[in-house]
Amino acid sequence: MGSIISDLNKIFDSRIRLGIMSILSVNEFADFNTMKDLLDITDGNLASHLKTLENIDYIQSKKQFIGRKPNTSYEITELGKNCFKEHLNALEKLIG
């Protein structure tokens, strides 16, 4: 039992981080505002969770300009993809 619990990634204890990873795992990339709308949270809240995920290299950001507006989009890294997959497997084991 102990080994199963340790497979669950502590980073994904937060529903918002879980949501971010879910969005980025099925989309090539997603920009800040799209994620904000989907998760229905404030700018500051989303930014801090994105920062956490970026710091551990689960996601990476790309800044660009659309016209004159700065736009930040995010994509999942190989590491993030693998860790998220492991987390999903662990969840599945716990339920199934």
Place this chain on the structure above:
Amino acid sequence: MNKETEDIKVIREMMEKSSKFFSLNGLSLVFAGIIACTGAAFEHFYRLKTVSMIYYFYPQNIIVIADAFVIFLLAVGVITWFCWRKSKKNYLPLFNNVTRNAAYSLLIPLITGGVLAVIFLIRNAAGMTAPITLIFYGLALLNASKYTFKEIHYLGICEIIVGLLAAIFIYHGLLFWTIGFGILHIIFGFFMYFKHDR
């Protein structure tokens, strides 16, 4: 419900919401179908009156093309307007990555079919208009259906079948055109409305 089950629910919801477009309203398809039937009726009575040689490219066929084009614009307009209303109600943007990808997948086969139909018309093969528009419309729906409700996938397959039938019974193009763009939209539209919108 325990935390793990709730987590899985959040994951699934976010994956679906971020990759699929659910603002499509069943009723808008019904209206589009009615518009198509009206256009087909206009075309039918116009032909009776003018005894148009539909299999040759006579100037009066301009009316037919204009009729088809107006129907197309009206139908797209109605569907877009309903989508816009529903996405506004759900606080979702009408134009995002998903709708852009969906529109791209839809438009490439659709425009190809439209251009091909016009080429056939110019080459005096107006009888090919119904099968070509129906088949390419079906392929377009099939291609875009991965971004929205599953029903669109089946609607696409039905359109392709009706299109192939129209190619076999080439003298009844208008009838198959009415079935494909009118009746099928009305049936699928009501089905989707009762399944998803109520």
